[in-house]
Amino acid sequence: MSPQGSASPLAPADTAGPAGADPRSHLLNDSTAEYYRRLVSEGVGRVARTVAGTSRPFTGVTPGELAPLVDGIDLDRPLGDPAAALDELERVYLRDAVYFHHPRYLAHLNCPVVLPALLGEAVLSAVNSSLDTWDQSAGGTLMERRLIDWTAARIGLGRAADGVFTSGGTQSNLQALLLAREEALRLLRKNSPTPPPVSEMLPKLRVLTSEAGHFSVLKAAKLLGLEPGSVISVPCDGDRRMRADHLARELRRCREEGLTVMAVSATAGTTDFGSIDPLPEIAELCQEAGTWFHVDAAYGCGLLASTTRRHLLKGIERADSVTVDYHKSFFQPVSSSAVLVRDGATLRHATYHADYLNPARSAEKRIPNQVDKSLQTTRRFDALKLWLTLRIMGADAVGALFDQVVDLAADTWRILEEDPRFTVVTRPALSTLVFRYSPGADAGGADETAVDLANLHAREALAASGEAVVAGTVVDGRHHLKFTLLNPETTTDDIRAVLDLIAGHAQEHLASSAARRSGSPAA
Known part of the structure; x- marks a missing residue:
């Protein structure tokens, strides 16, 4: 926050400090147009820096970790300074947001967005x-x-x-x-x-x-x-x-x-x-x-x-x-x-x-x-x-992006079909694949219920690590995992890496469960 009595570089032009702004100076009109431009530019800049620096689709933060930060904010005591508010926003939202643009976000029907649409979003929200x-x-x-x-x-x-x-x-x-x-x-x-x-x-x-x-x-x-x-x-x-x-x-x-x-x-x-x-x-x-x-x-x-x-x-x-x-x-x-x-x-x-x-x-x-x-x-x-x-962009360019993810799904289906660690439910018509870690003879006698738990654990452990995000569903009474591929930047190398992570988490869970059942000290 700017010191009391000094103007923030993002503050309205007519205020001498965070608490001194005329409320009307926060309305978009002809006299605040330049303030609007600076304010939005700073916000967009922070998002751009965050996106550029994102190395994982998710931080793995839990509700128990993030909720106290959000609950601790007194909404009846404004910060006054937009820069301070953006700093706070980074701590409670931007830092831990789930970023769909990352190539290892593979969970739900959430797509990375094209830039012309973001331009439209900025215009429509301002004109309102x-x-x-x-x-x-x-x-x-x-x-x-x-x-x-x-x-x-x-x-x-x-x-x-x-x-x-x-x-x-x-x-x-x-x-x-x-x-x-x-x-x-x-x-x-x-x-x-x-x-x-x-x-x-x-x-x-x-x-x-x-x-x-x-x-x-x-x-x-x-x-x-x-x-x-x-x-x-x-x-x-x-x-x-x-x-x-x-x-x-x-x-x-x-x-x-x-x-x-x-x-x-x-x-x-x-x-x-x-x-x-x-x-x-x-x-x-x-x-x-x-x-x-x-x-x-x-x-x-x-x-x-x-x-x-x-x-x-x-x-x-x-x-x-x-x-x-x-x-x-x-x-x-x-x-x-x-x-x-x-x-x-x-x-x-x-x-x-x-x-x-x-x-x-x-x-x-x-x-x-x-x-x-x-x-x-x-x-x-x-x-x-x-x-x-x-x-x-034109419709053909949009269609080409969707075709790319459908092509990727077809490649992923072949990868899963050839991988003995997994079974895949059906060949995709679009860009989703439902599959299951199924170790078979290597499961050490694990029954289907144990394999269910291993699949659940693998999804949760993967999300907690932040290295990738995948979805889950139930098919014929059994827990499965799901890739929803909507990012043309995702590659088959990403797919193979995520499958290895899933298998590693699942195998670790099965080994730990087997050790507990046998009373081994390794448990």
Whole structure:
């Protein structure tokens, strides 16, 4: 902190010390523009130095170590000096953050971000447009709509398509299923001579989805007032893709039992396996059954920009709704997502008019208020990040980055297949691999439960060391490890090194457990 009475180099121009600033000097306006530039430049500089000096994806800090530092900060006693606040920020956040840009971060669907998107983030947060109404966003509204049209065209949804940006895949899936529910209820009322009340129709609604699908489908069903058990899990094949024959069987069973399947939710890129359900076959079954066809492409949407793998999404163009997460496979900062629909008119189910915000007369005058389509009201101009990415890099460059990580996953699968220490569940369609340390005859008699514990220990020990971060999951009742490869800078040398670290931690755990069981002094 600067000494009392001396001006900090980052302080507002009109203050003589940390406690002397006029609160208005912290607002962005014409008189503080230079202060804003210096302040942000210093913050960006510190992040840049941290990123440049990062040698590990994680420090291994534990909640017990970091929580006292955060809890010890008195938020009612401001530091006054921005430099001091940034020093504190380094101690409680920047130093121990998990850095997704590091090539040995291999855990979740978190991507390193492209620089044009970071430029967009800086601009949108300063201007602070709210994308709910035209009179708060003007050009931002039109730019978001243009990107929705661009994405819908890439999917192939047709001229009547529309959509809106969302906070992420969970919100997109929720909104898609809301529209599906309302359309199902509308058709039930239309086709019934004496429409029953909604309270009688809701318990008979069902959603069919893959057993490898995302949990947000279950969450959405609960939020939408559906009955427990309304989401029916459809079995998968050996590649963890929804089985179309089982889906046909469930559609037939529901019809025979007087149940209404309001939606089939297919997945184009499951979280664990990156598997892509057989979209053409599912689309055909949905068309025959008159059922809403939703595709959760939160992960696989990067294929829309690929010049070599777009065919993997064949059938997505027949969807009634599609979820995309640009902040996964388009290398955008969180949040940057959207929900797209084949028939833009169905977005009316999310429309409410308020006289103080978006009165009905605005729609009559064709004023483009995005809140008319969204579950959110106040909403950031997250579309700007993708806009600048496309205008600076272009879609082909984004697709090439995603192709690189899919290629890396294929190479990693071959490495795992050839390594006797590991078993891999399935060949990847995208960039995730689920595998298990399985020492076999070298395990010293360890049973599957002991190997489970060894896999759990290996993941935790690796994270504690900070040398790499991998994910974990359960497959067929057994603990597995998972690589989620979204960094084009990761190499097969990184993969081999991390596999050696995993095996070392697992072997050490098994040896220690065996020694304890035998009562050896080595325990």
